[in-house]
Amino acid sequence: MIHNLALYLLSLLFLALPLQQTAQGETLVSALSAHEVNITSNFTGTEITVFGEISRDAATVARAGSYDIVVVVEGPPERVTTWRKERIFGLWINAASKTYTNVPSFYAVHSTRPLLDITEDNTLKVQRTGLVNLPLAPFGVRLPTAEDRRAFREAFLQERVDLGLYAERPDTIRFLSSTLFATSIPLPANVPVGTFTVTSYLYNGGIVLAQETQHLTVAKKGFEQFTFDLANDNPALYGIIAVVLALFTGWLAGVIFRKD
Amino acid sequence: MFMIFGMGGAVGFLSGLFGIGGGFLLTPLLIFSGIPPAVAVATVTTQTVASSSSGVLAYIRRNAIDFKLAFVLLCAGIVGSFLGVWLFGVLREMGQLDLVISLAYVTFLGAIGILMLTESLRAIARKKAGGQAELRRPGQHNWVHGLPFKMRFRRSKIYVSVIPIFAIGSSIGFLGSILGLGGGFMMVPALIYLLRVPTNVVIGTSLLQILVTMAVATILHSINTQTVDVVLALTLMVGSVIGAQFGAQIGQGLRGEHLRLMLALLVLSVGLRFAFNLVIEPQDLYSVTIDMRLPQ
Numbered sequence: 001m002i003h004n005l006a007l008y009l010l011s012l013l014f015l016a017l018p019l020q021q022t023a024q025g026e027t028l029v030s031a032l033s034a035h036e037v038n039i040t041s042n043f044t045g046t047e048i049t050v051f052g053e054i055s056r057d058a059a060t061v062a063r064a065g066s067y068d069i070v071v072v073v074e075g076p077p078e079r080v081t082t083w084r085k086e087r088i089f090g091l092w093i094n095a096a097s098k099t100y101t102n103v104p105s106f107y108a109v110h111s112t113r114p115l116l117d118i119t120e121d122n123t124l125k126v127q128r129t130g131l132v133n134l135p136l137a138p139f140g141v142r143l144p145t146a147e148d149r150r151a152f153r154e155a156f157l158q159e160r161v162d163l164g165l166y167a168e169r170p171d172t173i174r175f176l177s178s179t180l181f182a183t184s185i186p187l188p189a190n191v192p193v194g195t196f197t198v199t200s201y202l203y204n205g206g207i208v209l210a211q212e213t214q215h216l217t218v219a220k221k222g223f224e225q226f227t228f229d230l231a232n233d234n235p236a237l238y239g240i241i242a243v244v245l246a247l248f249t250g251w252l253a254g255v256i257f258r259k260d
Numbered sequence: 261m262f263m264i265f266g267m268g269g270a271v272g273f274l275s276g277l278f279g280i281g282g283g284f285l286l287t288p289l290l291i292f293s294g295i296p297p298a299v300a301v302a303t304v305t306t307q308t309v310a311s312s313s314s315g316v317l318a319y320i321r322r323n324a325i326d327f328k329l330a331f332v333l334l335c336a337g338i339v340g341s342f343l344g345v346w347l348f349g350v351l352r353e354m355g356q357l358d359l360v361i362s363l364a365y366v367t368f369l370g371a372i373g374i375l376m377l378t379e380s381l382r383a384i385a386r387k388k389a390g391g392q393a394e395l396r397r398p399g400q401h402n403w404v405h406g407l408p409f410k411m412r413f414r415r416s417k418i419y420v421s422v423i424p425i426f427a428i429g430s431s432i433g434f435l436g437s438i439l440g441l442g443g444g445f446m447m448v449p450a451l452i453y454l455l456r457v458p459t460n461v462v463i464g465t466s467l468l469q470i471l472v473t474m475a476v477a478t479i480l481h482s483i484n485t486q487t488v489d490v491v492l493a494l495t496l497m498v499g500s501v502i503g504a505q506f507g508a509q510i511g512q513g514l515r516g517e518h519l520r521l522m523l524a525l526l527v528l529s530v531g532l533r534f535a536f537n538l539v540i541e542p543q544d545l546y547s548v549t550i551d552m553r554l555p556q
């Protein structure tokens with residue numbers, strides 16, 4: 001980890017050097033500890049470290065107050081339905097439902113301080129930063145009351161937080177020097193596969209001064225990838241292979257434990 | 261992973277002990293341990309293929325299968341599982357699949373558990389009274405034999421209408437693909453009491469029908485809802501194959517009616533657990549399902 005860190009910081013410095021000569025305002029340079037996360041059969045979750053540097057030069061205006069960093073990690077979008085059980089004839093049955101589309105399958109916000117200490121609510125809304133500002137685009141029928149809409153939204157977010165797929169973690173970005181920062185974003189075992197975006201924002205005085213986006217690929221590898229791809233791309237073949245495997249196992253068991 | 265393996269082993273042990281397929285215990289166990297009901301059902305259909313295939317091979321060697329009867333049954337079974345898998349997908353989309361699976365299990369396990377319980381208690385009481393544990397002898401004819409479209413099955417030495425055969429095969433295929441159970445515990449009594457199929461060919465024939473129907477259901481579930489989990493299925497298979505060997509050995513040392521009483525209590529308690537989950541207010545009223553991944 002330490003070795004990695006040093007390596008990344010070094011590469012960051014090199015990346016930042018040419019930019020410093022032309023920049024008027026601050027620029028933000030960021031890097032990830034890995035651009036690819038492989039999910040193998042013994043995957044129990046991992047961490048991705050985001051490193052960055054705020055670069056200034058002689059021409060950069062002096063700022064009052066400190067810099068703040070916000071890092072937002074978003075997983076590939078999906079369409080989800082939230083159900084609510086109601087008691088019908090004594091049984092608890094899924095009754096009302098709400099479908100949202102284009103919601104991130106993974107969403108983590110890390111920041112140097114609580115988001116509302118960094119900037120105003122309005123700015124966060126415009127930047128779509130923070131769990132409360134996550135846009136959940138309704139799909140299909142609209143829920144009748146505002147209270148229901150709020151309840152479904154909150155239930156959905158809570159479920160995702162409980163699964164470790166959504167998180168808001170203030171005070172998790174540490175400054176290694178006055179311009180270098182780093183944060184570790186945990187990816188749980190159930191992390192979705194696909195392309196993730198990792199966007200770092202530089203804030204000062206409640207305004208975004210700079211931002212930069214990196215991409216992260218989460219992919220299944222080995223047997224996991226084989227079965228996952230096959231199940232999605234060629235489900236009939238997947239089913240046939242499942243049957244053949246089952247027949248083989250049964251036959252083998254019969255041979256091994258045959259008594260006569 | 262080890263828990264799943266252990267569950268496979270435990271259910272395999274029970275299936276060896278009681279001489280049952282075990283699907284109707286394995287699916288509930290998986291559901292109670294937190295695996296989504298849709299995945300549990302589809303994966304157990306795959307596991308059933310494995311557990312019935314070694315039996316089928318053994319019965320083929322003993323020439324204890326009526327292939328003609330099995331063929332008619334499994335044609336009906338395939339029709340039934342097509343219907344079942346289709347309904348499975350529709351219910352899943354409507355968000356009611358879990359409810360239907362639970363309700364069906366409550367009904368089935370409740371009914372079968374009570375039947376088995378009374379039967380085994382009566383048998384034990386008879387034994388205590390000193391009488392012979394009498395076997396019910398099926399009569400020569402019943403209403404089933406009055407139906408048209410008769411067909412002759414030489415191996416089973418029966419001459420019956422294809423209508424009841426088709427009804428039995430298709431309803432087992434239908435239930436099997438929706439509930440993730442082979443249905444041997446329903447098919448064997450139906451073949452014996454309704455069709456008068458001799459006991460020595462009943463088990464092999466019904467196993468063959470289960471094998472083919474569940475194989476078709478596995479492929480259909482893979483295509484329709486992508487709910488078959490090969491890794492999970494393999495873990496279950498290996499566990500249950502090993503467990504079944506131990507179960508069979510211990511089962512031979514126990515008395516038949518005591519075994520049936522234990523099985524009845526087990527079936528009833530699983531049924532009650534489903535009923536309990538339906539009636540008690542859930543901790544979290546809300547649940548989330550992922551409908552689809554969107555292109556980026």
